[in-house]
Amino acid sequence: xxxxxxxxxxxxxxxxxxVVSIIIxxxxxxxxxxxxxxxxxxxxxPESLAALRExxxxxxxxxxxxxxxxxxxxxxxxxxxxxxSGAGTIGTEISVMIAPRLVNTLRLAGMVALISIPLAMSLxxxxxxxxxxxxDRTITFTTLSIISIPDFLVAMxxxxxxxxxxxxxxxxxxxxxxxxxxxxxxALLMPTLTLVTIVSAQIIRMTRATILNIMSSPYIEMxxxxxxxxxxIILRHSLLNTIGPIVNVIALNLAWLIGGVVIVETVFxxxxxxxxxxxxxxxxxxxxxxxxxxxxxxxxxxxIMIADMASIISNxxxxxxx
Amino acid sequence: MSIDEKIxxxxxxxxxxxxxxxxxxxxxxxGGKIGIFFVFFxxxxxxxxPYVSPYNEADILDxxxxxxxxxxxxPDTDYQPPSKVAFLGTDYLGRDTLSRILYGARTTIGISFLxxxxxxxxxxxxxxxxxxxxxxxxxxxxxxxxxxxxxxxxMMGLVVIAAVGSTIPILIGMTGLIYATSVxxxxxxxxxxxxxxxxxxxxxxxxxxxxxxxxxxxxxxxxMPLATDFGLRFVWIILFISSLSFLGLGVQPPxxxxxxxxxxxxxxLPYGSIxxxxxxxxxxxxxxxxxxxxxxxxxxxxxxxxxxMI
Numbered sequence: 001x002x003x004x005x006x007x008x009x010x011x012x013x014x015x016x017x018x019v020v021s022i023i024i025x026x027x028x029x030x031x032x033x034x035x036x037x038x039x040x041x042x043x044x045x046p047e048s049l050a051a052l053r054e055x056x057x058x059x060x061x062x063x064x065x066x067x068x069x070x071x072x073x074x075x076x077x078x079x080x081x082x083x084x085s086g087a088g089t090i091g092t093e094i095s096v097m098i099a100p101r102l103v104n105t106l107r108l109a110g111m112v113a114l115i116s117i118p119l120a121m122s123l124x125x126x127x128x129x130x131x132x133x134x135x136d137r138t139i140t141f142t143t144l145s146i147i148s149i150p151d152f153l154v155a156m157x158x159x160x161x162x163x164x165x166x167x168x169x170x171x172x173x174x175x176x177x178x179x180x181x182x183x184x185x186x187a188l189l190m191p192t193l194t195l196v197t198i199v200s201a202q203i204i205r206m207t208r209a210t211i212l213n214i215m216s217s218p219y220i221e222m223x224x225x226x227x228x229x230x231x232x233i234i235l236r237h238s239l240l241n242t243i244g245p246i247v248n249v250i251a252l253n254l255a256w257l258i259g260g261v262v263i264v265e266t267v268f269x270x271x272x273x274x275x276x277x278x279x280x281x282x283x284x285x286x287x288x289x290x291x292x293x294x295x296x297x298x299x300x301x302x303x304i305m306i307a308d309m310a311s312i313i314s315n316x317x318x319x320x321x322x
Numbered sequence: 323m324s325i326d327e328k329i330x331x332x333x334x335x336x337x338x339x340x341x342x343x344x345x346x347x348x349x350x351x352x353g354g355k356i357g358i359f360f361v362f363f364x365x366x367x368x369x370x371x372p373y374v375s376p377y378n379e380a381d382i383l384d385x386x387x388x389x390x391x392x393x394x395x396x397p398d399t400d401y402q403p404p405s406k407v408a409f410l411g412t413d414y415l416g417r418d419t420l421s422r423i424l425y426g427a428r429t430t431i432g433i434s435f436l437x438x439x440x441x442x443x444x445x446x447x448x449x450x451x452x453x454x455x456x457x458x459x460x461x462x463x464x465x466x467x468x469x470x471x472x473x474x475x476x477m478m479g480l481v482v483i484a485a486v487g488s489t490i491p492i493l494i495g496m497t498g499l500i501y502a503t504s505v506x507x508x509x510x511x512x513x514x515x516x517x518x519x520x521x522x523x524x525x526x527x528x529x530x531x532x533x534x535x536x537x538x539x540x541x542x543x544x545x546m547p548l549a550t551d552f553g554l555r556f557v558w559i560i561l562f563i564s565s566l567s568f569l570g571l572g573v574q575p576p577x578x579x580x581x582x583x584x585x586x587x588x589x590x591l592p593y594g595s596i597x598x599x600x601x602x603x604x605x606x607x608x609x610x611x612x613x614x615x616x617x618x619x620x621x622x623x624x625x626x627x628x629x630x631m632i
Binding site: 164285 | 468469470472473474475476477478480481482483484485557561564565568569570571581584588591592593594598599602603605606609610612613617
């Protein structure tokens, strides 16, 4: 039964990815906005426009274009950049443009996950151990404030403190690509710190809510009433039941990193995938935007799927949906 | 007493029957009261902002205003720190930050409010329809909705803007559509809960029509949680629109809102200028204020609300 439930969820995941690819393709391809005109500018003659459209494959009907695009995408061919944004020029292979940016973004996301998950989980645990105490209220209020202000304000406050007032860290994270060791860490520090702050606030709130929810369930109440020591309640009764929801929380928050990455890479001019995508949007380089969007949405769908599977595996009741 | 009067008395006494427990008054905590103050302040500023601001939003302040005795003869007017001339300093072109924030309130809050209204109009209509309608309709709407929900909002926004560009109507329509998906989920789940309750069952047995059930039984019972959700959704939409403007993909110049003010003044940040900080603090006062009010209201209505909103 477990195997079936997990398999079903994986199939749903693939179906979702398929629908997402249709939405992204429709969103960018069927609406007005002609790349040929953008590339050739105002001096374009009708003949050269037609020739370029032919070359870019824009004359096929939409469903053929979608299938061609999907086929290329699945075989790893992300296509050519149409508008030449950032480092690339017109006709650069998109996979060549994306590869180094993807490495940078993964490096940033990895650092953030590595720091924020243990930090946030312990703070969340601390807050939920003493609900209503001063430390709990401090943590709750701080995290509520952080999640309700714009991400760029968090970034700016940290720049104000660490770059302007204290002068410890650079306020932008420019990287030429051949930094090593200490230089790399220095460039990564400010973006990482910002993202850790944003993501931790989310994880802390969700961890606290999850644990409080479990601690108020009847079987824990029963354990308290029959006099089981607190340590034993947490380790023996509640820990196994918390693992599922906590993995869920982590996967969800890693998925939400995506939104934060877009802002943080822009604030610090960090050469990651999100920055490349923003440049693509500004120059209307649709194949580039489609490729980046597919990478981000694919990651998102997979992470949400992991979150769901964690709950299915840890909670037998979800294996037999009514 | 005539029969007519008797019937009339019966009807009025029936109407006076308490069909719900008496309303408890919401008690606001200190945080909630501060929240109400700020929200009220910004609502007033949406209407009178341009009339009370010290300068016009586009005015580049004159050098002569900044001359201090013994100082430079022609001082720079850009990135001026706060002074008596400009209470919150000036921006990268030498315009008064305070005036621009007061003018920008109309753009930021206006666009976000219209987008939230649109999201609610679509989301609640379809959500309630899915809750009361046939299983097939519910299935169709929900699957469709799930597909849209599996794309991060900011990605959806970027893809749409890449395709059609960014004007105010597109911005409102797009944001409304994107957030309608999550409103749909909340409205549908609230509606389904009410739909299976005994009093709806009773109404059905009584032979009431579908429209009567929706307007008299379901809507009154979902309106309070939805109102709280409206507040939270409004906050997220403000943050979403501001983020897009901050990326240079939202409100386009010469119009300006709080998010684009942050973007254009970001260059002053390494020099310690507060001009990018002030508009983002304006956003923060508004969003934190709404959150504080929502916190009090949902504590009042049982606090179960947060479970639905993830």
